[in-house]
Amino acid sequence: MTNVSRREFVTVLAAAAGGLLLGYRVEGAQRAGSAATTAAASPGFTPNAFIRIGADGGVTLIMPQAEMGQGVYTSMPMLLAEELEVAPDQIRLEHAPADDKLYANQFFGEQLTGASSSVRAFYEPLRRAGATARAMLVAAAAASWNVDPASCRAHKGVVTHTPTRRSLTYGVLAARAAALPVPDKVTLKDPKNFTLIGTPAKRLDTPSKVNGTAQFGIDVRLPGMLIATVAASPVLGGKVAGIDEQKAKAVPGVRQIVRLDDAVAVVADHMWAAKQGLAALDIRWDDGPNAKLSTPDIVQGLAKASESPGVTARKDGDPESAFAGAAKKVEAVYEVPFLAHVTMEPMNCTVHVRKDSCEVWTGSQVLSRARATAAEVTGLPLEKVVVHNHLLGGGFGRRLEVDYVTQAVRIAKQVDAPVKVVWTREEDVQHDVYRPYYYDRLAAGLDPGGRPVAWTHRIVGPAIIARYVPHFFKDGKDVDAVDGAVQLLYDIPAIQVEHVRHEEPVLNTGFWRGVGVTHNNFVVESFIDELAAAATQDPVAFRRALLGKSPRALAVLDLAAKESRWGRPLPRGRGRGVSVLYSDWGSYLAQVAEVEVTGSSDIRVHRIVCAVDCGSIVNPDIVKAQIESGVVYGISHALWGEVTLKNGRVEQSNFHNYRVLRMNEAPRIDVHLVRNSEAPGGIGEPGTAVTAPALGNALYAATGKRVRKLPLQQRLVRTGPASFCASVSEGSWPAQRLASRWALKVDETQLRLPPTFVAVS
Amino acid sequence: MVALRINGKSYQVDVPSDMPVLWVLRDVLGMTGTKFGCGMALCGACTVQLDGQAVRSCVTPVSAAAGKAITTIEAIGATPVGKKVQAAWIALDVPQCGYCQSGQIMSASALLARNARPTDADIDEAMAGNICRCGTYGRVRAAIKQAAQGASVSGKGARS
Numbered sequence: 001m002t003n004v005s006r007r008e009f010v011t012v013l014a015a016a017a018g019g020l021l022l023g024y025r026v027e028g029a030q031r032a033g034s035a036a037t038t039a040a041a042s043p044g045f046t047p048n049a050f051i052r053i054g055a056d057g058g059v060t061l062i063m064p065q066a067e068m069g070q071g072v073y074t075s076m077p078m079l080l081a082e083e084l085e086v087a088p089d090q091i092r093l094e095h096a097p098a099d100d101k102l103y104a105n106q107f108f109g110e111q112l113t114g115a116s117s118s119v120r121a122f123y124e125p126l127r128r129a130g131a132t133a134r135a136m137l138v139a140a141a142a143a144s145w146n147v148d149p150a151s152c153r154a155h156k157g158v159v160t161h162t163p164t165r166r167s168l169t170y171g172v173l174a175a176r177a178a179a180l181p182v183p184d185k186v187t188l189k190d191p192k193n194f195t196l197i198g199t200p201a202k203r204l205d206t207p208s209k210v211n212g213t214a215q216f217g218i219d220v221r222l223p224g225m226l227i228a229t230v231a232a233s234p235v236l237g238g239k240v241a242g243i244d245e246q247k248a249k250a251v252p253g254v255r256q257i258v259r260l261d262d263a264v265a266v267v268a269d270h271m272w273a274a275k276q277g278l279a280a281l282d283i284r285w286d287d288g289p290n291a292k293l294s295t296p297d298i299v300q301g302l303a304k305a306s307e308s309p310g311v312t313a314r315k316d317g318d319p320e321s322a323f324a325g326a327a328k329k330v331e332a333v334y335e336v337p338f339l340a341h342v343t344m345e346p347m348n349c350t351v352h353v354r355k356d357s358c359e360v361w362t363g364s365q366v367l368s369r370a371r372a373t374a375a376e377v378t379g380l381p382l383e384k385v386v387v388h389n390h391l392l393g394g395g396f397g398r399r400l401e402v403d404y405v406t407q408a409v410r411i412a413k414q415v416d417a418p419v420k421v422v423w424t425r426e427e428d429v430q431h432d433v434y435r436p437y438y439y440d441r442l443a444a445g446l447d448p449g450g451r452p453v454a455w456t457h458r459i460v461g462p463a464i465i466a467r468y469v470p471h472f473f474k475d476g477k478d479v480d481a482v483d484g485a486v487q488l489l490y491d492i493p494a495i496q497v498e499h500v501r502h503e504e505p506v507l508n509t510g511f512w513r514g515v516g517v518t519h520n521n522f523v524v525e526s527f528i529d530e531l532a533a534a535a536t537q538d539p540v541a542f543r544r545a546l547l548g549k550s551p552r553a554l555a556v557l558d559l560a561a562k563e564s565r566w567g568r569p570l571p572r573g574r575g576r577g578v579s580v581l582y583s584d585w586g587s588y589l590a591q592v593a594e595v596e597v598t599g600s601s602d603i604r605v606h607r608i609v610c611a612v613d614c615g616s617i618v619n620p621d622i623v624k625a626q627i628e629s630g631v632v633y634g635i636s637h638a639l640w641g642e643v644t645l646k647n648g649r650v651e652q653s654n655f656h657n658y659r660v661l662r663m664n665e666a667p668r669i670d671v672h673l674v675r676n677s678e679a680p681g682g683i684g685e686p687g688t689a690v691t692a693p694a695l696g697n698a699l700y701a702a703t704g705k706r707v708r709k710l711p712l713q714q715r716l717v718r719t720g721p722a723s724f725c726a727s728v729s730e731g732s733w734p735a736q737r738l739a740s741r742w743a744l745k746v747d748e749t750q751l752r753l754p755p756t757f758v759a760v761s
Numbered sequence: 762m763v764a765l766r767i768n769g770k771s772y773q774v775d776v777p778s779d780m781p782v783l784w785v786l787r788d789v790l791g792m793t794g795t796k797f798g799c800g801m802a803l804c805g806a807c808t809v810q811l812d813g814q815a816v817r818s819c820v821t822p823v824s825a826a827a828g829k830a831i832t833t834i835e836a837i838g839a840t841p842v843g844k845k846v847q848a849a850w851i852a853l854d855v856p857q858c859g860y861c862q863s864g865q866i867m868s869a870s871a872l873l874a875r876n877a878r879p880t881d882a883d884i885d886e887a888m889a890g891n892i893c894r895c896g897t898y899g900r901v902r903a904a905i906k907q908a909a910q911g912a913s914v915s916g917k918g919a920r921s
Contacts (some may be wrong), residue, residue, distance in 0.1 A: 069857030202854060209859030210850045212794020212834035216860060227788055269789035271797070272780045306786045344798055344860040344894050368828035369829060393796070393860030394894050425799040621854060625900070629857055632896025655803035655892060664885035666898035732805060 049130055051080065052135075057171025059084065060092045064103035065122070066113040067205060067367050068395030068683045069629065071622035073564020074203045075119055078618055082457040083130030083189060083195040085154040086170070088204060092518040095389040099372035108469065113365045113510060114400050116585050116682025119618055123680050123727045124188075131186040133177070140176035141168050144659035149715040177356065191616065191677055198675075200621035205391070217363035217390040218422060219710035220350045225418040227413055229274040231281075231467055232263035232431050236506055237288040240264055244582055248277040257281070258414045263409045267419055282593035290648040293506045295437075298645070299335070302439035302502055306333075306460045310500030312474070313482040317494030330534050334442065334523040335709040336645040339512055340658060344395020346428040350420040353378055358385045358409065359418075363392035365399040365521025373402045377409040388653075396633070397511030400468075403434045428660055430650040434643055436461045437504070437514030438519045442527045444492075450535025452546070454494040457485050457527075459520070462509050463501045472516035476501065484517030484689065488704035488756060489553050492545035506648060513633055514685030517583040518692070522710065525579040525693030530706060539578050539697060540566050551582055552613050554588040555674060561673055562705060564592035573597055574606070577697025581690040587614035587681030588674075591631075593694035594667075597702050603713045605635055605667040605695065610687065612671060615678035623683050624671045631669050638692035765825050767792070774823070782806045782818040782826050786833060793864050796818035798892070805891030808864035809833050815887075829843035834863035842908070843870045849908035852913035857895035865891050869905050877907055 004076045052060040061080055067073040077091040096103045096111070103111040105121045134154050141159035142149035145166055152161050191197070197583040208214040233239060245257050248266055253273025257415040266277035323329060351374070358378045364387070367627055371387040378385070392399055408421040423431070438461040445454035463478035472479065481499045488495060509514040512518065532542035540561045547554040557580055560566075566576060574596045581589040594607040610633050640659040644651045653656040692710060700706050765772045767790070774789055784790045786809070795818055797881045798806030802817035810832040827898070837843030846869050848857075856862045865888070872879055872887035879887070893918055 067858075069859070071857070202851075203856075205859065206851050206856055209862050210847045210866060212792075213865050215793075216796075218797065221791055221793065254786055270776075270784050271782075272777070272784040272788070279918050342797070342894060344804070344858065344892070346797065391856060394858045396894070422797070425801070425804075610811055625854070625857060625897075628899055629896040632892065632898065654801055655799050656801070660894065661896070661898075662890075662892060662902065663888040663898045666896070669899055703804050728808035756919075 019029045020584045022247050022373075028207055033253040041755070045223065051133060053133065053169050053170055053174045053198040054539070055174055055179075057169045057174075057440050058092055059086055059090055059157070059170070060094055061299045062094045062096045064096045064105070064111060066095075066367070066389060066392055066395065066399075067120045068113070068363075068364070068365065068392035068399070069257040070118070071619065071740060072118045073202060073205045074114070074201065075205060075580075075618045075622060076122060078196050079123060079126035082170070082194055082593045083127045083493075086157045088201055090157055093204070096367070097354035098367040098389075100448040103368075106646055110398070111368045111426040114302045114397060115685040116514070116686070119587065119680045120682055121290075123616070123618070127188050128186065130208055131182060131188050132157040132687065135183050135186050135323075136177040137170055137173045137179050138544065139183075140173045140178055140492070143180075144168065144173075144176065151314060151464070173242055174336065177288050182385075187367050194486050197618050198358030198362060198616075198620070201619055201624070206705055213314060215390055216344055216345050216352070216393045217361060218348045218393065218420075220390070220420060222350065222352065222361075222362040224231070225350070226267050226269065226415065227271050227274050228421045229271060229278055229424055230263055230265040230407065230411065230416075231278055231283060231426060232407070232427065233285055234288070234430060234650070235285070235287040236289050236508065237290050238262065238648070239288060240591065241284060242453070244282040246279070247280040251277040251280055256415060258411045260407075261411055265421065267415055271422055274422075276516070283349065284654040288647055290506045291649050294646050295644045298437055298504050298506060299439065300462050301504060302437060305500050305502040306439050306441050306458060306528050308500060310458060310460070310491050310498035311477055312496060312498050314486045314495060314497040315487075316492075316496075319454045319456050319494040320495045322441070322494035323445045326453050328446040328534060329443060329450040330446065331443045332527055332677065333440075333709055334440040334524060334526065335643070336519050338507060338509070338645075339641045340429050340432040340643050341394070341396045341398035341512060341659065342658060343396060343398050344431060346425055347398070348421060349405045350418060350659060351408045351427065352418035353409065353412045353415075356380070356384060357467065360387040360409070361390065362405055362408075362490065363390045363399060364402065364405065365395050365397075365437060369402045370405045373406045374409045378413060396513040397515065398432065399730070400511050403433065409660065425655070426653040429643075433508045433510035434516070435515055436464070436509035440523045442523065443485070444527070444531050446535055448533065450537055450542075451533055452490065454491045455488065455490075455492045456496045456498075456499045457524070458500060459485060460500040461519075461599040462503045464510055464515065466501070468510065479584070480511075480516040482516065482520070482633050484520035484581070487582050487584070488524065489580070489582050490528065490543070491549050496649060501684060504646060507650075513630070514585075514689045517581070517585070517649070517689040518634075521579065521581050521583070521689040522692040522696065526706070526708065527583075528697050529577070529693070529700065533700075538567070538707045543578070547580070550582070550589045552674075552678075553582055556580070556588045556611040556613050559589035559672055560609050563611065564607070564609035567591060571703060575698045575701025575703070577694045577699065577701055579690050579693035581686055581698065583686070583689070585682030585686055586679065587612065587683060587686050589686050589690045590615075591690045591694040593597070593691070593698040595695060595702055596697040597699065601697065601713075603639055603695075606666070607638075607667050608669045608694070609693060610669070610690065612683070612686075613676065614681040614686075615675035615676060618680070619671065620673055622708075623673060626683045627671045627687040628669050630685060630689075631691050632661050632666060634688040634691025635667070635695065638695045638710060640711050642711050763827055765823070765826060765831060766829070767831040767834060771827050776823060778824040779822045782809065782821045782823055782831065784813060786818065788846045792833055792835055794861055796839060796863055798861065798864070800827070802890075803892075804826050804861070805864040805868060806861050808865055808867040808891065810871055813874055817890075822845075832867075834867060837866060837870050840870065840874070842874045845908040845911045846870045846904070848913065849904040852907060853900050853904045855900040856902050857897055860893075861893045862897075863891065865897075865901055869901065869908070873905065873909055879905065884902065
């Protein structure tokens with residue numbers, strides 16, 4: 001993504017409560033007009049975040065970024081607190097309102113939490129904001145005492161005049177500081193003097209998340225609020241043909257049926273009545289033009305598209321002549337399936353449409369988009385729409401979309417009360433905005449010593465960027481589709497990476513925890529493993545020899561190899577696989593996975609070792625947690641994740657047929673961090689991306705089978721009894737009971753693919 | 762009318778007898794700490810305790826809960842085990858998005874209340890029904906062990 005200038009300009013505004021309201025602004029990302037700029041000293045620059053210091057000394061960080069588990073509600077306050085000289089737990093957080101002008105993420109020019117960008121985007125701006133505020137508070141104190149500011153020290157929200165030990169709190173100083181001019185320059189701390197950044201400070205959101213008080217979008221309660229649940233056309237593009245309204249209305253608690261052209265909602269006193277009502281509706285659908293499409297049709301379209309060249313994203317040397325001179329050519333086709341996000345909190349949105357205003361409560365990664373869609377649907381001017389953000393019960397890119405907000409507003413327009421629209425899990429799985437299906441063709445040429453001399457990679461799939469941020473889609477280049485492929489660090493003289501844009505209208509597709517890289521890293525790191533095998537070399541040694549120009553990548557590879565005891569023999573049936581990742585996130589990762597294939601062809605992941613160099617670290621414990629998280633998410637999709645279509649309908653619906661990793665299947669995960677002072681890299685998504693290739697390569701090591709099409713293990717097929725409902729007397733849900741109710745049936749076709757590689761001499 | 766006892770308090774709710782406890786808690790009584798995840802007892806986000814036993818409230822009809830003590834995340838901290846579990850969760854910063862954590866804590870507390878020294882296999886058995894998409898499993902396991910250590914009075918029994 002475009003990185004605009006990072007020079008910040010700070011303005012001070014007199015806060016209503018007599019406090020200090022400080023906004024920092026990013027030159028280049030500004031937009032005209034805002035509440036803040038009217039009072040700002042230099043109109044034309046727009047603040048993108050605010051800090052409020054009240055007369056009570058309370059420091060409020062109005063959070064532009066959404067908390068979805070990745071820890072920004074801790075890391076962002078830490079950045080501020082470090083320079084402001086307060087303890088992080090002295091900072092109160094407020095979800096920012098929807099406003100691109102004030103709260104844009106500088107990487108995107110809009111209020112967006114995604115692409116593992118929060119720490120990268122706010123690392124310096126938040127520190128600068130804190131440092132500026134501190135300098136002004138110190139200046140205000142010094143002026144009160146008529147002493148040199150240099151003789152004063154700020155610590156834990158108090159300014160002390162060191163020689164006389166007089167002190168004043170930030171609360172007392174806030175109003176005085178607000179009257180002072182903003183310093184032109186502030187000096188940020190030398191990282192070696194950090195006392196907070198780089199430490200495993202406790203997460204600020206943990207206490208509310210262990211006692212039930214944390215408020216997610218789904219927890220919104222309003223006076224007179226009704227609950228709705230919805231069924232949208234099971235086939236994209238389909239319409240409602242008919243419903244049995246009377247049967248639904250007969251369900252006690254059902255208040256209203258809302259019929260849209262492509263969906264029906266039942267509005268009720270509570271979710272149970274809404275669900276019962278929806279089931280009673282007996283909706284008939286006109287499936288529309290996609291009614292006959294199934295997954296093989298989509299794959300066929302992609303395969304055909306892969307025969308034509310695409311837009312070149314990188315070209316080094318002359319691959320054609322390099323292939324001509326190669327001793328051996330290796331070719332492969334890789335495929336990755338549609339994937340659902342399956343956030344733990346199903347999609348939901350609460351809306352109150354009044355005659356002249358609209359209020360929305362939800363959890364969103366793009367609050368200003370949520371506001372814009374509500375304005376568009378209601379026809380109200382933007383300023384008449386207020387959107388309240390909440391904690392997100394998982395984002396993973398799903399909440400970068402606002403389809404569920406659009407739909408909820410369409411429903412709420414017809415309801416004379418605030419209405420909370422809650423999707424069932426089935427609706428959530430079947431109406432996702434899916435990770436696209438990608439189809440990749442790769443070829444490489446090896447010299448007689450087995451060293452690659454040519455590499456070509458053709459990626460076929462949609463251009464999400466063209467839909468989502470069209471202003472970033474230039475010259476037909478989708479930076480996301482090729483992310484993780486175009487940066488190939490391996491020292492190969494001739495490289496070509498292409499993207500063939502191929503849109504499939506049958507499913508909505510979008511971002512999914514590192515979409516481009518998650519796909520490309522699997523493909524690239526599996527194929528490089530194939531080359532190592534073709535060269536009859538050890539996978540780690542083969543990579544090492546090609547990473548001489550990338551010391552950071554080499555260092556994480558060596559670290560992962562060492563910590564995993566690479567090369568040490570394993571019992572029969574087990575294997576280790578390695579993967580290396582570098583992409584636009586700016587982080588370097590290397591991972592070693594140890595897997596076992598059981599007698600029943602069940603893949604079990606025993607251990608993951610991940611070495612991470614993400615540059616400057618704000619909170620190492622959160623970085624580790626994000627890697628642990630990414631790995632688990634990555635294992636789920638690599639082993640089982642697959643959304644399939646039959647006659648236009650998504651075949652999966654809930655956790656019984658969209659399998660995700662559980663506690664009893666989770667491996668030991670060891671994360672090793674490299675500490676340095678490089679620029680911070682993203683960390684929310686890389687752990688997911690780097691996992692699938694390590695698992696695939698480990699599977700190869702364990703079995704000799706190369707799997708070029710995810711998921712590695714065909715999904716769990718439910719063959720047990722229809723009912724999974726735990727009765728009251730059954731108590732908890734032991735693993736054995738789970739296993740006995742679901743006969744694990746493995747489709748072995750994935751393990752019977754052609755030989756490891758196709759060698760053409 | 763159904764008479765319920767939740768977190769030590771009595772309630773009379775006018776709901777259908779087949780209505781799952783989950784929706785009574787969330788939509789009728791406004792206790793939103795218990796989460797909706799799947800509606801099929803597959804994910805554990807809705808776990809509450811019924812007479813100390815972990816159950817999936819999304820498939821437990823309110824009629825089956827009548828006459829029993831329902832404990833939810835809002836009050837689990839008032840039990841000795843629940844308090845230790847919450848403390849361990851905070852000490853290890855277990856939650857990420859946090860959405861599944863009410864259910865994780867309710868299952869873990871039920872486990873520790875009946876088994877003060879759970880082995881890894883015991884933890885697997887008790888916790889396999891609680892899905893976490895943020896992948897906090899390693900920390901959940903470690904926190905259960907830490908809470909178990911805190912719960913120990915006799916010091917007997919081998920730690921797994």
